[in-house]
Amino acid sequence: MVRVDDIAAEHRVAGVRHRVEAVVDIDAPLATVWQVMADGDRYGEWNPFVVRMRGRLAVGERLTLSVRMGWMPARVGEYVEHVDPPDTDGQARLIYRLTGLGPLLGAVRARRIQRLSALGDGATRYTSIELFGGWMSALIPVAAVRRGTQAHAEALSRRARSLANASAQAQ
Numbered sequence: 001m002v003r004v005d006d007i008a009a010e011h012r013v014a015g016v017r018h019r020v021e022a023v024v025d026i027d028a029p030l031a032t033v034w035q036v037m038a039d040g041d042r043y044g045e046w047n048p049f050v051v052r053m054r055g056r057l058a059v060g061e062r063l064t065l066s067v068r069m070g071w072m073p074a075r076v077g078e079y080v081e082h083v084d085p086p087d088t089d090g091q092a093r094l095i096y097r098l099t100g101l102g103p104l105l106g107a108v109r110a111r112r113i114q115r116l117s118a119l120g121d122g123a124t125r126y127t128s129i130e131l132f133g134g135w136m137s138a139l140i141p142v143a144a145v146r147r148g149t150q151a152h153a154e155a156l157s158r159r160a161r162s163l164a165n166a167s168a169q170a171q
Contacts, residue, residue, distance in 0.1 A: 011046070015133045016131045016132065016133045017090060017132055017133050017134075017137040017138065018130075018131070018132040018133075018137060018140060018142050018145075019129065019130070019131055019132075020128075020129070020130040020132075020142065020145050020146045020149050021127070021128065021129050021130075021149075022126075022127070022128045022149045022153040023125065023126070023127045023128075023150070023153070024125075024126050024154060024156070024157050025119060025123055025124070025125050025126075026123060026124045026126055026156070026157040026160050026161060027122070027123050027161050027164070028122070028123070028124060028157075028160035028161050028163065028164035029118075029122050029124065029164060030086045030090060030092060030116050030117075030118045030124045031086050032124075032160050032163050032164045032167070033116055033124045033126060033160040034085060034086050034092050034116060035115050035155065035163070036156060036159050036160045036163065037094065037114065037116070037126075037156065038085075038094075039055075040052065040053025040054060040055070040057075040063070043056075043106075045154075045159075046155050046158070046159040047152055047155050047156070047159075048068065048148070048151045048152070049067060049069070049071045049123045049148035049149065049151050049152040049155075050065050050066070050067055050068075050148075050152060051066050051067070051068050052064075052065070052066040053065050053066075054066075055080075055149040056079075056080075057080060057083050057094065058080060058083060059080055059081065059082060059083055060079075060080065061079075061080045061098065062075060062077060062078065062079060062080070063077070063078040063079075063080060063096060064076070064078075064106055065077075065078060067148070069141060069142075069144040069145065069147075069148050069153075070144055070147075071142070072141070072144070076098065076100075077098070077099040077100050078096040078097065078098060078099060078112075078126070079097050079098075080094075080095075080096045080097060081095045081097055081111075082095040082166070083095075083097055084085070085117075086116070090117060090118030091115070091116065091117055091118070092115070092116040093113070093114065093115050093116070094114045095111065095112065095113050095114070096111070096112055097109070097110060097111040097112075098110035099117075099154075099165065102134070102136065103134075106134055106135065107132045107134050107135055107136040108132065108134040108135075108136045108137050108140070109131075109132065109137070110130065110131065110132050110133075110135075110137075111131045111132040112130050112131075113127075113128070113129045113130075113131075113132070114124070114126070114127070114128050115128075115129075115130075117126045124160070126153055126156055126157070128149055128152065128153055130145060130149060132145075
């Protein structure tokens with residue numbers, strides 16, 4: 001299995017100009033956090049940054065993300081590189097990269113690495129790393145991406161906690 005850090009290191013060598021990272025500890029089990037993260041049709045109910053994710057989470061599949069960065073809504077094509085659902089080691093990963101004319105021309109490259117790690121006591125750490133490179137990457141609104149990535153992480157935490165609490169109360 002290719003590890004997240006290996007992909008980050010490889011991309012850094014290829015000339016990463018910007019790196020955006022968000023980390024949040026979530027008081028919910030890994031399986032619940034993964035369920036929220038993988039349900040792109042419901043992103044609009046809780047996610048202020050990626051308001052919709054269309055497509056199948058499977059290696060080689062294409063995703064269309066509807067992203068909201070302040071006043072700049074955008075639709076972005078992505079290619080799924082890795083989908084590692086929760087495993088017995090308490091890890092899960094989702095990695096995708098930008099598709100379209102920009103990457104084809106070498107103008108802009110982008111990769112998003114999302115990792116879940118079980119912390120014990122039913123908690124999960126969510127890490128999101130976005131890497132940008134290419135000669136046009138200087139035009140990427142990094143501050144807006146940083147705010148959006150952090151807002152996504154915090155909203156994921158709230159949504160997963162809410163579902164975990166509802167599940168505990170139902171039992």
